[in-house]
Amino acid sequence: xxxxxxKIWKKxxxxxxFFLGIWINPSFITRRALLKGICExxxxxxxxxxxxxxxxxxxxxxxxxxxxxxxxxxxxxGHNHSNSKxxxxxxxxxIPFEDEFFENVFSSQVFEHVFNIDELFEEINRVLKSGGKxxxxxxxxxxxxxxxxxxxxxxxxxxxxxLIAHGFxxxxxxxxxxxxxxxxxxxxxxxxxxxxPKNAYLKILLMPxxxxxxxxxxxxxSKVLPRNTNFYLDNIVIAEKL
Numbered sequence: 256x257x258x259x260x261x262k263i264w265k266k267x268x269x270x271x272x273f274f275l276g277i278w279i280n281p282s283f284i285t286r287r288a289l290l291k292g293i294c295e296x297x298x299x300x301x302x303x304x305x306x307x308x309x310x311x312x313x314x315x316x317x318x319x320x321x322x323x324x325x326x327x328x329x330x331x332x333g334h335n336h337s338n339s340k341x342x343x344x345x346x347x348x349x350i351p352f353e354d355e356f357f358e359n360v361f362s363s364q365v366f367e368h369v370f371n372i373d374e375l376f377e378e379i380n381r382v383l384k385s386g387g388k389x390x391x392x393x394x395x396x397x398x399x400x401x402x403x404x405x406x407x408x409x410x411x412x413x414x415x416x417x418l419i420a421h422g423f424x425x426x427x428x429x430x431x432x433x434x435x436x437x438x439x440x441x442x443x444x445x446x447x448x449x450x451x452p453k454n455a456y457l458k459i460l461l462m463p464x465x466x467x468x469x470x471x472x473x474x475x476x477s478k479v480l481p482r483n484t485n486f487y488l489d490n491i492v493i494a495e496k497l
Contacts, residue, residue, distance in 0.1 A: 263275075264279070267279060267280050268280065268282075268286070268314075269286060269290075269314035269315070270286075270290060270314070271283050271286050271287055271290075273287075277467060277470045277471065277474075278462065278463040278466070278467040278470075279459070279462050279463060279466075279467075280466075280470075281443045281444055281446065281447030281448075281462070281466045282440070282443075282444065283443070283466075283470045284432065284436055284439065284440040284443065284470060284473055284474075284488070285397075285431065285432070285440050285488045285489060288431035288432050288436075288488065288489065288491075289363065289364075289392055289431060289489060289491070291431075292392060292429055292431055292489070292491030293315050293318060293363060293390075293392065293491075294318060295429075295491070295493070296361065296390035296391075296491070296493055297315070297318040297319045297320075297390075299388055299390065299493060300319055300321060300358075300359040300361065300388055300390060301319075301320050301321065302321060302322065302358060303321060303322055303323075303357070303358025303359060304321065304322055304323040304325065304356065304357045304358055304359070305319055305321045305323065305324050305325065305357060305358070305359040305360070305361055306325050306326075306327065306350075306352070306356075306357045306359070306360045306361070306379075306382065306383075307324065307325065307326040307327070307361050307362065308327060308345075308350075308360060308361070308362040308365060308375075308379065308391075309327075309328055309329075309362055309363075309364075309365030309368070309369075310326025310327060310328050310339070310340065310341060310342075311326075311328060311334065311336075311338075311339050311340075311341075312338045312339055312340055313326050313340045315361075315363060316340075319359075319361070321358075321359065325342045325343070325357075326340060326341055326342050326343075327341065327342065327343050327344065327345045327350065327351070328341045328344060328345065329344065329345055329346075329347060330344050332368065332401065332404055334401055347371065348374065348378075349378060350378040350379070350381070350382050352382045353382070354381055354382065355381075355382065355383065355384045355385065355387075356382050356384075357382055357383055357384065357387060358383075358384055358387050358388070359383075359387060359388045359389075359390070360379050360382070360383050360387070360388070360389045360390075360391075361389075361390050361391065362390075362391040362392075363391065363392045364392055364393065364394065364489075365391075365393075366391065366393045366407065366409070367393055367394055367397075367405060367406060367407045367408060367409070368401060368404045368405060368406065369406070369407075370406050372407065372417070373420075373421070376417065376418075376420075376421040376423075377421060379421075380421055380422045380423070380496060383496045384496070385496055385497075386495060386496060387495070387496045388426075388493065388494070388495055388496075389418075389423060389492075389493075389494040389495070389496065390492065390493050390494075391492050392431075392489050392490060392491050392492065393409045393414070393489065393490050393492070394408055394409070394488065394489050394490075395408055395409060395410055395411070395430075395487055395488065395489065395490060396408070396437050396441070396486065396487065396488050397488065397489075398441070398444065398448075409490055411428055411430065411490060414428060414490050414492055415428065418492075418494050422496060422497050423494040423495065423496055423497065424494060424495045424496075424497055425492070425493075425494050426493040426494055426495055427492070427493045428490060428491070428492050428493075429490075429491040429492075430484045430487040430489075430490065430491075431487060431488050431489040431490070431491055432477075432484075432487050432488045432489075433477060433482045433483055433484050433486075433487060434482075434483040434484065434485065434486040434487070435473065435476060435477050435480050435482075435483075436473050436474075436477045436487075436488070437486050437487050437488050438486070439469055439470075439472065439473030439477075440473065440488060442469055443466050443469045443470060443473075446465050446466055446469065447462070447466055450465065451465060451466075
């Protein structure tokens, strides 16, 4: 029974359902928006080999219909690899594949943890075929996490400059949420991290009472309040190698 509940909880962490995740996932707002964005990315990556940079447990693998889905990650990071599905480890300098090996490269919520981001983008360019797709997500607003391996936040302008500097053309950039949703998401995260008790069982019991209403208010009021995207959670990016 416990293993079954853990499985559901793990699923709701990255793929939150509207009727359950909204009550138990303190990152419901950002995860639902990311899921929508990654779905759009995956529709453009439907052939050949795909490299998942910073793959972890490969939570989005099933969303991609490709010939080979290969994941790399670093051995030392802000999270352990007990549930990871890493195919090859990356030493932080050279991606362990030959030039122009992949048709697609994907990464989600990883680039803020890469200190030498310019070197990584050079390596991504090297292993990606000409005309290949690069799809990724990265945060603009979020608290420090996976300390001490949390180095950057990216504005939409910063993302475009980074791509141009490393031989990519920006195809599309979407801001995952608006201003109000971002504020409410941070409130939900604050409640989960600093208001709810540390005891795991009590936290689960109280989550629907304290976090669920915040998520609902965010969804409802974001439909009627004026929309502004100068303050948002994540960048959803689709680019192409020149």
